[in-house]
Amino acid sequence: MPFIPVIGFLGTDYMKIRDDFKVVKDPYSGEDYVVVPPIIPDVAVIHGLKGDRFGGVTVLGARNDRLLATAARKTIAVIEDLVEPGEVLPGLQEVYVAPVHVDAVVVAPGGAHPTECPGRYEIDAGHIMTYLTAAKDEASFQNYLETYITGPADHEAYLEKVGFRPSEWK
Amino acid sequence: MGSSQTESFEKMIGAISRLLKNGEMVVTGTLSPLPAAGCLLAKHTHAPDLEPMLYGDPENRLSEGLHEFFGVAQKGKVDVFFLSGLQIDRQGSINLSVIGDYDHPKLRLPGGAGSAMLYSMSRRTILFTMTHTKKLFVPKVDFVNAAAFDGETRTPWRRGGLSHVVTPLCVMKFDEDRKRVVLDSLLPGVTLDQVVENTGFDLDVAGREIPVMEPLTEEEQSALRGPVLEKMRTIYPLVCRMIWG
Numbered sequence: 001m002p003f004i005p006v007i008g009f010l011g012t013d014y015m016k017i018r019d020d021f022k023v024v025k026d027p028y029s030g031e032d033y034v035v036v037p038p039i040i041p042d043v044a045v046i047h048g049l050k051g052d053r054f055g056g057v058t059v060l061g062a063r064n065d066r067l068l069a070t071a072a073r074k075t076i077a078v079i080e081d082l083v084e085p086g087e088v089l090p091g092l093q094e095v096y097v098a099p100v101h102v103d104a105v106v107v108a109p110g111g112a113h114p115t116e117c118p119g120r121y122e123i124d125a126g127h128i129m130t131y132l133t134a135a136k137d138e139a140s141f142q143n144y145l146e147t148y149i150t151g152p153a154d155h156e157a158y159l160e161k162v163g164f165r166p167s168e169w170k
Numbered sequence: 171m172g173s174s175q176t177e178s179f180e181k182m183i184g185a186i187s188r189l190l191k192n193g194e195m196v197v198t199g200t201l202s203p204l205p206a207a208g209c210l211l212a213k214h215t216h217a218p219d220l221e222p223m224l225y226g227d228p229e230n231r232l233s234e235g236l237h238e239f240f241g242v243a244q245k246g247k248v249d250v251f252f253l254s255g256l257q258i259d260r261q262g263s264i265n266l267s268v269i270g271d272y273d274h275p276k277l278r279l280p281g282g283a284g285s286a287m288l289y290s291m292s293r294r295t296i297l298f299t300m301t302h303t304k305k306l307f308v309p310k311v312d313f314v315n316a317a318a319f320d321g322e323t324r325t326p327w328r329r330g331g332l333s334h335v336v337t338p339l340c341v342m343k344f345d346e347d348r349k350r351v352v353l354d355s356l357l358p359g360v361t362l363d364q365v366v367e368n369t370g371f372d373l374d375v376a377g378r379e380i381p382v383m384e385p386l387t388e389e390e391q392s393a394l395r396g397p398v399l400e401k402m403r404t405i406y407p408l409v410c411r412m413i414w415g
């Protein structure tokens with residue numbers, strides 16, 4: 001879609017700072033509506049519990065990951081478990097993202113750390129605090145990056161570094 | 171928790187609960203543990219037919235995802251929604267974008283997300299905040315992310331606006347005639363002076379008798395620390411551990 005009407009922006013300061021938000025007349029009712037252009041991400045990275053080698057994945061519905069996958073030019077799905085295509089069934093809180101929307105699948109157990117993967121592991125509040133503290137100034141943030149991001153050789157080494165072990169997983 | 175004394179956040183939950191009416195569809199969004207607890211408390215006490223739609227509730231099954239919430243609101247099914255802001259002003263506008271000048275901000279915030287739409291499409295909106303200071307309650311917000319009303323030229327599709335504001339000190343309400351926020355009641359243990367001193371705009375208290383909210387009843391207290399807390403632990407486990415232990 002070239003643009004969509006969004007209700008509620010008239011009378012807010014968005015109209016002062018966003019010159020890409022335009023007011024158009026609804027051809028049906030004649031009322032004024034604010035329309036906004038689409039967001040088309042170059043790459044979307046979504047995280048799912050289960051997926052197959054063709055790109056079918058189940059993701060948490062509330063995160064709008066399916067919407068992201070359909071909007072982006074390229075989508076990378078990070079999954080906890082690789083399963084057979086017939087076993088990719090969405091759970092109660094999940095939705096299914098079809099392979100047509102997914103360009104690459106990365107099997108990375110613990111891939112959502114330090115955020116949560118509902119049903120598998122909780123948010124790592126301690127590590128989030130470490131990150132927040134480190135992010136307060138440039139030097140400590142650089143130190144954080146070296147310790148946890150650029151330092152560890154791979155994802156497994158990262159999980160080892162942050163003290164996140166598969167034994168803690170459900 | 172450990173003590174039998176009602177904590178400040180529990181009084182807020184009680185205040186929110188009492189603002190909700192039986193049969194209403196009440197939706198809470200992200201980072202809204204107190205409103206979520208308020209909904210559950212209302213359902214366990216005076217409003218058994220309340221329909222809570224709580225973001226993050228594992229029992230709340232959606233067919234599409236979070237944007238479905240927005241669709242439900244646009245259809246006009248949402249009776250009550252909750253919003254907050256880093257600044258709230260006398261006209262009920264909220265700021266979630268920036269402190270200071272937009273191009274040279276003192277602080278850049280995440281932004282308003284769907285607040286503008288939800289403020290206008292929910293039948294009524296209750297604002298809540300965990301702190302009550304002059305920095306938060308300002309005469310005019312630095313940036314209007316969402317407005318409580320549309321002014322003179324009322325947009326035809328606007329469905330509702332500000333109903334109440336719940337803080338750790340008091341409950342305020344929106345005066346529909348004058349389009350401004352006024353003081354409604356004090357939370358137990360709070361003085362009028364405390365509220366006035368910590369609010370950056372006139373709350374229209376001169377010559378008015380401001381009632382103090384009735385303390386939580388035993389029924390409310392035991393529902394809150396029983397089934398409500400039990401359910402809350404499935405939606406906001408981390409928050410529950412932090413505030414209730």
